[in-house]
Amino acid sequence: xxxxxxxxxxxxxxxxxxxxxxxxxxxxxxxxxxxxxxxxxxxxxxxxxxxxxxxxxxxxxxxxxxxxxxxxxxxxxxxxxxxxxxxxxxxxxxxxxxxxxxxxxxxxxxxxxxxxxxxxxxxxxxxxxxxxxxxxxxxxxxxxxxxxxxxxxxxxxxxxxxxxxxxxxxxxxxxxxxxxxxxxxxxxxxxxxxxxxxxxxxxxxxxxxxxxxxxxxxxxxxxxxxxxxxxxxxxxxx
Numbered sequence: 694x695x696x697x698x699x700x701x702x703x704x705x706x707x708x709x710x711x712x713x714x715x716x717x718x719x720x721x722x723x724x725x726x727x728x729x730x731x732x733x734x735x736x737x738x739x740x741x742x743x744x745x746x747x748x749x750x751x752x753x754x755x756x757x758x759x760x761x762x763x764x765x766x767x768x769x770x771x772x773x774x775x776x777x778x779x780x781x782x783x784x785x786x787x788x789x790x791x792x793x794x795x796x797x798x799x800x801x802x803x804x805x806x807x808x809x810x811x812x813x814x815x816x817x818x819x820x821x822x823x824x825x826x827x828x829x830x831x832x833x834x835x836x837x838x839x840x841x842x843x844x845x846x847x848x849x850x851x852x853x854x855x856x857x858x859x860x861x862x863x864x865x866x867x868x869x870x871x872x873x874x875x876x877x878x879x880x881x882x883x884x885x886x887x888x889x890x891x892x893x894x895x896x897x898x899x900x901x902x903x904x905x906x907x908x909x910x911x912x913x914x915x916x917x918x919x920x921x922x923x924x925x926x927x928x929x930x931x
Contacts, residue, residue, distance in 0.1 A: 696754070697727035698800070699779030699860075700793075703769035705736040707787040708745055710902075714789050715749045721793045731755040734773030737763035767870065767877025774858075774867040782863045786854035788902035795897050799857040808862045808890040811848070811882075812855035812897035819850075819896035832913050840876075843920040844883040848894055851878045855897055862890055871926050876919035883923055887930050 700718060704711060715731070722729050731753065733746040737760045746757045758772050774782055781803055783796050791812050799810040813819055815837070824830065833852060840851055852875070858866075865888070872880045885892055 694728070696730045696779045697781065698729040698796070699732060699777035699782045700729060700796075701732045701734060701770065701773035701777060701782060701784050702787050703734050703736060703766050703773065703784070704738060704742050704746070704787050705763065705766070705769070706738045706740045706742060708738075708741040710788050711742055711745055712749065714787055715746075717789060718793050719753075728754075730777070730779060732758060732773045732777055734758040734769040734776075736760055736766060736769040765873035765877075766875055767880075768873040770877060771867045771870050771873075774863050777860070777863070780860055781857060782860055783857045784854065786902075790902055791853065791855035791897045791899050795855065796857060799895065802893050802895070803857060803859055806891065807893045808859050809885055809892045810857045811851075811892065811894050812853040812899070813848075813850040813894045814853050814897065814899045815849035816894065816896040820898045821901075822898060823900040825901045836913065836916060839917060840879045840920055844879045844923050845886050848882060848892070850894070851882055853897065853899065866890075869927075869930075872919050872923060874915055874919060876916045876923070879920060880923045880927075884927065884930070887927070 718731060731750060732755060733750065735743050735758060743757060743759055750757060756776060758776060760769065770784055781800055785791065785793065795812065802810045814821055837851055841848065845851065866881050866884045869884055870877060870880055
């Protein structure tokens with residue numbers, strides 16, 4: 694029988710954070726009545742991330758997906774989402790910036806009829822316990838303003854790494870995904886709105902991790918160009 698929930702964790706050089714993250718998730722899942730799988734989708738880590746994931750998951754019905762090289766977070770997420778077997782699919786970052794317990798509320802909305810529920814740090818009821826640096830917060834706001842102009846409408850925070858999908862919706866959208874870098878979120882939301890899927894943006898608890906993988910100069914520039922690329926790649930999408 695397929696699991697009720699698949700939890701997809703994209704990783705890149707996460708040997709320090711991943712063990713604690715998996716322990717938290719295992720502890721949470723032990724209290725639930727449903728079956729779940731964990732998919733660690735690695736993006737060519739050079740440290741012990743893959744070995745640690747394999748050791749932690751060896752006694753569970755879960756998967757470790759390995760890439761021979763570092764392609765990008767978008768590629769790791771896509772591989773994880775397409776390999777997932779669950780009825781509902783959750784993406785969460787390896788640092789658990791959003792507590793795993795938040796998924797209970799997201800699942801209720803999906804069961805009630807939403808197609809996608811995305812975590813947001815930008816809503817009135819969002820609770821930011823540890824903030825990013827001033828520069829990162831400004832860059833995030835500018836990026837989201839530009840993304841709303843180029844890619845999607847009405848979404849305040851596209852980059853929070855906590856998103857939950859109905860399986861059939863995820864399979865369609867991630868099957869169309871072309872962006873391998875950090876702007877894959879904007880592409881997926883663009884595609885979802887094009888396809889007419891119902892998206893709910895929900896406030897979450899969020900704690901900044903000091904070990905962000907986003908490079909302050911290189912990655913924002915690439916992300917801005919990716920927003921233009923998204924419109925061009927999918928210009929004939931109906």
